[in-house]
Amino acid sequence: MLNARRLFRDLEPAQQSLSLNEILRESNKAWHGVKLEQPDWSDSSHSLAISAEAPNKELLFHVILNAYWEPLEFELPHVGGDEAHSWRRSIDTTLGTPHDIVEWDTAPTVPGRTYRVGPRSIVVLFAPLG
Numbered sequence: 001m002l003n004a005r006r007l008f009r010d011l012e013p014a015q016q017s018l019s020l021n022e023i024l025r026e027s028n029k030a031w032h033g034v035k036l037e038q039p040d041w042s043d044s045s046h047s048l049a050i051s052a053e054a055p056n057k058e059l060l061f062h063v064i065l066n067a068y069w070e071p072l073e074f075e076l077p078h079v080g081g082d083e084a085h086s087w088r089r090s091i092d093t094t095l096g097t098p099h100d101i102v103e104w105d106t107a108p109t110v111p112g113r114t115y116r117v118g119p120r121s122i123v124v125l126f127a128p129l130g
Helices: 020-026
Strands: 028-032 047-053 059-066 072-075 088-092 114-117 121-128
Touching (some): 059 114
Antiparallel strands (some): 047 059, 072 114, 088 121
16 A cells, blocks of 8 residues: 655655645656657647656656647656556546546556556656655
């Protein structure tokens, strides 16, 4: 069972009250497009992804933005082979309620090395690293 409090326990006291935005700002980040390490910064780009490692090095986020009018298949960074260290889906705005946003403890694992992101949608994945 995933325990979100455990994932943040090693943050400094000042960091424990940070918002997701603040955590991402302090994180190690990598920008991507549908292919890892290949963001499309062109004026005609309709997609972007960012991976960010939490300051305590125990949690990795992968945020995917698809503004295109068709689904796109995004490559996912490797995080490990076992279920305890695999991607979990927290948000997918393509899915209907109550599956679009789920609690961390019940977030389903994401099989495979890619994720199909629906048209004009946002996906937030996370993976425990510790």
